[in-house]
Amino acid sequence: MPLSGRSERCQQAAHAVADSAAPRLPNMAQGKRVLVLGGGGAGIGRAIVRRLGDAGACVVVADLQQDRAEEAAAELVKGGAAAWPIWGDVRSADDLETMIGSAVDLLGGLDGLVTVVGGQVAFVPAVKLHEMADEDWDTIYDVNLRYVARAVRQVLPIFLEQREGGAVVSVGSVTGFMSAPLQAAYGVAKSGLLSLARTVAAEYAADGIRMNVVAGGAISTGVANKVSAKWVEEIPVGRYGTSGPFA
Ligand SMILES: NC(=O)c1ccc[n+]([C@@H]2O[C@H](COP(=O)([O-])OP(=O)(O)OC[C@H]3O[C@@H](n4cnc5c(N)ncnc54)[C@H](O)[C@@H]3O)[C@@H](O)[C@H]2O)c1
Known part of the structure; x- marks a missing residue:
């Protein structure tokens, strides 16, 4: 793929990956410029x-925690990739704008x-719907x-201006897309992502812009591991x- 337009470090790293003899995933992402919001933790x-x-x-x-963002980016750089850490809170409109601007x-x-970034466990208590405080609902919606x-x-607008498509x-x-006992706001918010993705597809497919939602089940991460073993009992594979392999 033509790499012009990319920052110099990005171009160098993309060439290095292409030239590498090491076994690689199909290079669908070679030279692609990607911002990961919430990529610093030990999780997904x-x-x-x-x-x-x-x-x-x-x-x-980008991560809330500077040290996590730095550690994740440093690991990539060590492996020959081009990566940069930035930090901020996705719940803040100002931080979000700054992080996206910095990435560009x-x-x-x-x-x-x-x-x-997302979740419930780390942010509000799991309670029944009628017990849920307004501010807790808002927190889950925001995050x-x-x-x-x-x-x-x-x-x-960035994707449209570049005229090279784009992916979210x-x-x-x-x-x-399931009932969500004790996680009503989380279920509603995650359900909203599906609607958002369908709308992006309907409005921007002709511009080569797509949005996909990857809907995971219970995944072993720092947060999930703190949750009661009751979840595991409900998973058919136990x-x-x-x-x-990197997790
Ligand atoms: N773990 C699971 O079982 C599971 C299952 C299905 C879906 N998910 C979804 O996967 C996503 C990640 O979950 P995870 O378990 O890997 O989480 P995690 O807590 O392990 O990692 C999340 C990362 O986001 C960062 N972060 C948290 N709040 C932030 C904020 N306000 N601004 C910027 N960064 C912030 C954290 O510092 C951390 O590095 C979430 O959207 C969650 O809903 C998780």
């Missing part, structure tokens, strides 16, 4: 960042956005859906999934 986002680096993408790792500057444009919609609205991948959850 970190595994996504590693996969992207391995496939030759240039990655900006660092990468020399943007081809992909991955939204990973699972509002920021995604904001980010998508911000990257669409959002980490959703099976809870988005164990959590993993985010891959």
Whole structure:
């Protein structure tokens, strides 16, 4: 793929991956400029960042925690990929705008956005619907859906201006299309991602822009591992999934 337009470091890393003799994933992401929101933890986002680096993408790792973002980006750079850490809170419209602007500057444009941040357990208690406080509902909405919609609205003009298409991948959850006892707001928010993705497809497919939602079941991560073993009992295979050999 033509790499012009990319930042110099991004171009160098994409060439290095292409020239490497090491076994690689199909280089579908080679030279692609991708921002991963929430990719610094030991969870699903970190595994996504590693996969992207391995496939030759240039990655900006954004996380709430500076040290996590730095660690995840450093790991990619060590492996020969181009990666940069940035940090901020996706719940803040200002932080979000700054992070997306920084990613575009660092990468020399943007081809992909991955939204990973989300969840319930880390943010509010699991209670029945009638016991749920208004502010807890808002927190779950903000951290699972509002920021995604904001980010998508911000990257669409960038994709349109570049005229090279674009991809948004959002980490959703099976809870988005199941009943969600004690997780009503989480289920509603994750369900909203599906509607958002369908609308992006309907409005922008002709521009080569797509949005997909990856709806995981229970995956072994820092947060999920803190949850009661009751979840595991409800999984037919009797164990959590993993985010891959890297997890
Ligand atoms: N783990 C599961 O069982 C499971 C199942 C289905 C879906 N999911 C979804 O996967 C996604 C990731 O889950 P995980 O378990 O890997 O989470 P995690 O807590 O392990 O990782 C999330 C990362 O996001 C960062 N983060 C948290 N709040 C942030 C904020 N406000 N701004 C910026 N960064 C922030 C954290 O620092 C962390 O690095 C979520 O959307 C979750 O709903 C998880």
